[in-house]
Amino acid sequence: MEAKSWLSIPQGSHFSLSNIPFGIITTASSQNRRPAVAVGDQVLDLAEFSSNGGFSLLTSILPHISVFSQPTLNAFAALGRQVHREVRNYLQDIFTDDTTHPEILKTNTILQQKAVFPLKDVQTHLPMQIGDYTDFYAGLNHAYNLGVMFRGAANALQPNYTHLPVGYHGRASSVVVSGTPIRRPWGQILENPSADPKVPVFTQCKKLDLELELGAFVCRANKMGEPIPVDQAEGFLFGFVLVNDWSARDVQAWEYVPLGPFNSKNFGTTVSAWVVLPDALEPFLGNGLENKTELQAYLKEARNENIYNIKLEVDLTSKCSQMTGFHWNDAHDLIAKSGTTTITRTSSRNLLWSFPQMLAHHSITGCPMQVGDLLASGTISGTEPGTEGSLLEQSQNGKVSLKLQGGDERKFLEDWDIVTIRGVCGNNESSLVGFGECTGRIEPAVQGWPF
Amino acid sequence: MEAKSWLSIPQGSHFSLSNIPFGIITTASSQNRRPAVAVGDQVLDLAEFSSNGGFSLLTSILPHISVFSQPTLNAFAALGRQVHREVRNYLQDIFTDDTTHPEILKTNTILQQKAVFPLKDVQTHLPMQIGDYTDFYAGLNHAYNLGVMFRGAANALQPNYTHLPVGYHGRASSVVVSGTPIRRPWGQILENPSADPKVPVFTQCKKLDLELELGAFVCRANKMGEPIPVDQAEGFLFGFVLVNDWSARDVQAWEYVPLGPFNSKNFGTTVSAWVVLPDALEPFLGNGLENKTELQAYLKEARNENIYNIKLEVDLTSKCSQMTGFHWNDAHDLIAKSGTTTITRTSSRNLLWSFPQMLAHHSITGCPMQVGDLLASGTISGTEPGTEGSLLEQSQNGKVSLKLQGGDERKFLEDWDIVTIRGVCGNNESSLVGFGECTGRIEPAVQGWPF
Numbered sequence: 001m002e003a004k005s006w007l008s009i010p011q012g013s014h015f016s017l018s019n020i021p022f023g024i025i026t027t028a029s030s031q032n033r034r035p036a037v038a039v040g041d042q043v044l045d046l047a048e049f050s051s052n053g054g055f056s057l058l059t060s061i062l063p064h065i066s067v068f069s070q071p072t073l074n075a076f077a078a079l080g081r082q083v084h085r086e087v088r089n090y091l092q093d094i095f096t097d098d099t100t101h102p103e104i105l106k107t108n109t110i111l112q113q114k115a116v117f118p119l120k121d122v123q124t125h126l127p128m129q130i131g132d133y134t135d136f137y138a139g140l141n142h143a144y145n146l147g148v149m150f151r152g153a154a155n156a157l158q159p160n161y162t163h164l165p166v167g168y169h170g171r172a173s174s175v176v177v178s179g180t181p182i183r184r185p186w187g188q189i190l191e192n193p194s195a196d197p198k199v200p201v202f203t204q205c206k207k208l209d210l211e212l213e214l215g216a217f218v219c220r221a222n223k224m225g226e227p228i229p230v231d232q233a234e235g236f237l238f239g240f241v242l243v244n245d246w247s248a249r250d251v252q253a254w255e256y257v258p259l260g261p262f263n264s265k266n267f268g269t270t271v272s273a274w275v276v277l278p279d280a281l282e283p284f285l286g287n288g289l290e291n292k293t294e295l296q297a298y299l300k301e302a303r304n305e306n307i308y309n310i311k312l313e314v315d316l317t318s319k320c321s322q323m324t325g326f327h328w329n330d331a332h333d334l335i336a337k338s339g340t341t342t343i344t345r346t347s348s349r350n351l352l353w354s355f356p357q358m359l360a361h362h363s364i365t366g367c368p369m370q371v372g373d374l375l376a377s378g379t380i381s382g383t384e385p386g387t388e389g390s391l392l393e394q395s396q397n398g399k400v401s402l403k404l405q406g407g408d409e410r411k412f413l414e415d416w417d418i419v420t421i422r423g424v425c426g427n428n429e430s431s432l433v434g435f436g437e438c439t440g441r442i443e444p445a446v447q448g449w450p451f
Numbered sequence: 452m453e454a455k456s457w458l459s460i461p462q463g464s465h466f467s468l469s470n471i472p473f474g475i476i477t478t479a480s481s482q483n484r485r486p487a488v489a490v491g492d493q494v495l496d497l498a499e500f501s502s503n504g505g506f507s508l509l510t511s512i513l514p515h516i517s518v519f520s521q522p523t524l525n526a527f528a529a530l531g532r533q534v535h536r537e538v539r540n541y542l543q544d545i546f547t548d549d550t551t552h553p554e555i556l557k558t559n560t561i562l563q564q565k566a567v568f569p570l571k572d573v574q575t576h577l578p579m580q581i582g583d584y585t586d587f588y589a590g591l592n593h594a595y596n597l598g599v600m601f602r603g604a605a606n607a608l609q610p611n612y613t614h615l616p617v618g619y620h621g622r623a624s625s626v627v628v629s630g631t632p633i634r635r636p637w638g639q640i641l642e643n644p645s646a647d648p649k650v651p652v653f654t655q656c657k658k659l660d661l662e663l664e665l666g667a668f669v670c671r672a673n674k675m676g677e678p679i680p681v682d683q684a685e686g687f688l689f690g691f692v693l694v695n696d697w698s699a700r701d702v703q704a705w706e707y708v709p710l711g712p713f714n715s716k717n718f719g720t721t722v723s724a725w726v727v728l729p730d731a732l733e734p735f736l737g738n739g740l741e742n743k744t745e746l747q748a749y750l751k752e753a754r755n756e757n758i759y760n761i762k763l764e765v766d767l768t769s770k771c772s773q774m775t776g777f778h779w780n781d782a783h784d785l786i787a788k789s790g791t792t793t794i795t796r797t798s799s800r801n802l803l804w805s806f807p808q809m810l811a812h813h814s815i816t817g818c819p820m821q822v823g824d825l826l827a828s829g830t831i832s833g834t835e836p837g838t839e840g841s842l843l844e845q846s847q848n849g850k851v852s853l854k855l856q857g858g859d860e861r862k863f864l865e866d867w868d869i870v871t872i873r874g875v876c877g878n879n880e881s882s883l884v885g886f887g888e889c890t891g892r893i894e895p896a897v898q899g900w901p902f
Contacts, residue, residue: 131623132583132623158708158709159641160708163651164706166713167713168620168711168713169619169621170620171620173818173821173824174675174818183675183676185816185817186749186815187815188611198610200611200614224627224718225632225634225897227897248816251816254611255615255617257611258609258617259618259619260619260711262620263815263816266620266816266818267676268675268817361714362714365715366634366897367714367717367718368625443676446676446678
């Protein structure tokens, strides 16, 4: 959609009229968490908008209007894809220069004053109450790179890898919204893996890493015992966010046998604040990585083009220790002022499995999915240097240093480093569909341990 | 406590006056979920009791009385250990023959009629809303038995095993209360592990197993980034339940490398209905298994006796296909009528790690725990035949058959089998502290797959 808005939307904005992502905000004047949409560099407060008759011409939403006064998007999500579509289409019309209903907002300056705020003045919050969080491993190049590193090229991918979307259950309580500080964890690590016997030390994590991922929130529950067919799975997906699944690589190496990552992943996972709906991303569907393995029927999609083509970048801003009181708007200012290096440029096409396939596999056992569940893709890496979605890959597990602008070097993250993931679809600067930023700053480990 | 009750409490009841476990019930006359305590073969409906002045003499609870009209125990749990203790002590007094306040219930037949029901007439429900579910691997003999089976005796335990409580994140949405049917899952399995290339088939699980575990619910949150000291951890534990972490062993074998169990564990986990408070279990604290490894300071407990001595049993009731409409009371009747074999007799002393140690380790990274989180111990096995907490161990991964009463044999679970875990502390039949039953019946897999 190339329509022009009566709101001023800057060229290059992630939040063009083609997007209309949903989030949860508070403002200086009201600490009540409530839904909003982002448009350009402004937001529309849906609690104010709905309680002042903003939806009066969208009669289908009126029986459900209370969803816009909830502190999370779960109730709105639970209304289902058709309602999300109607609300998004309606808001696109309301914001369009030649809107069919100028009296709703375009010429209603009183409601504009009540419900439209600069994006930089709002605080964003976790958009959903997350029941369970599942992290997949669908980035084939990432899995391959790690396999080469730890097992050699001949056995880089495990035999199951191309047959099913490998995943594990993550820690839902540690999922936080973009801008939340991430504290460096303590843990047991094995400093000398070849020693006998193997005796770990207790230390602050020394290999703190980021993971560039894409995430999806679930908007529909299946009954326990009843799998979700792959071709119905898209209807279970509310929308998408960027994910940084922060990882303590040294903790992970010692703890993960035989039951998988645990403490190395449960100290924080950051999601971007604005949930981008599948309808906004639909034009950017294409092919992911080719899977030559003959799939089991429950994983075969009727649709061939099943992976979004999202341009992804990771920025590392070195040691922003001067700042206290951190949220994503502050980060944005700081990043502009500080030395920032784009360390990764890649694409979400580097996935072997689609979200519908992940959901079909996850539920094939009858596992009950619930509204608000978060699925993440696993780390997304390309095949070339500078396209890897983790420092573990970029530094070859600490063997080489990344050069940062300003002369710093990194193998893993240092205290006060800011990591910012960005993702955006499209080439036309006036109709981009983007995710904004998924950012977090590393704070020093708790002092005084052990007690 | 050996006090006698004015209620008739049968000898051998798990719910003696020394216990007073909390649960969530509905009755034929009211489908509102509400808290209750179990006493002998009766329950006290705490919603009715509290709204009719039952707590009028416990003034400390009065400001919080609304916790007894909630559909889960989360709000009650969040009041903290001191309040749980006061409420339990008060109810013990109310039920005692020489109660100091007979007018509250003993001589108040009107309130008795409103609030006291036969246990067999109530339906129990999941006692807590579970945020995250974590499953540990603290049963050393189980870990050793599996290690021998898959890696040989020389490398049975992984190097990390005695240094930290190994655990993984489980699937909270699939935790169900005792009596809930468990449907046999479908999944990918590798029928011939030595084939090259390895190509799985899609099939119903053929190695469906139980896991005998102990679980604990969390009643206090820590702030993200702030670990829970091991000697404060007990104050974060609301109470304990029995857990059956149903497992699809053939699915697990194919999927679990490198990120751990996923679909093999997410189709159902059963917990017993009545939450036994730490105060009731305190007299049964003793030593667990000896750990000769020098522990990191954050795992060292001041208290030496840190493991409960709970006698644990697993019953297998063969093929109860005649019954529809299944809940735990029905199961109880059926089990009495059917051929039931006690396949496991063991003790919770077969744990290497205490729940405070699990919690200290879980949160050492700063992982935020929340009220309602479930921690499970991992499978509890002894060292002798007939003490193993899984069929995987008992059948040596399907190599030998268990003989059941009535002539049946089992390697793994068959459709309509009922598995019932029981756990009880004490030897005096009039003052037992028990968990009741944790039971579930296997239902046939969904038919018509793939679609």
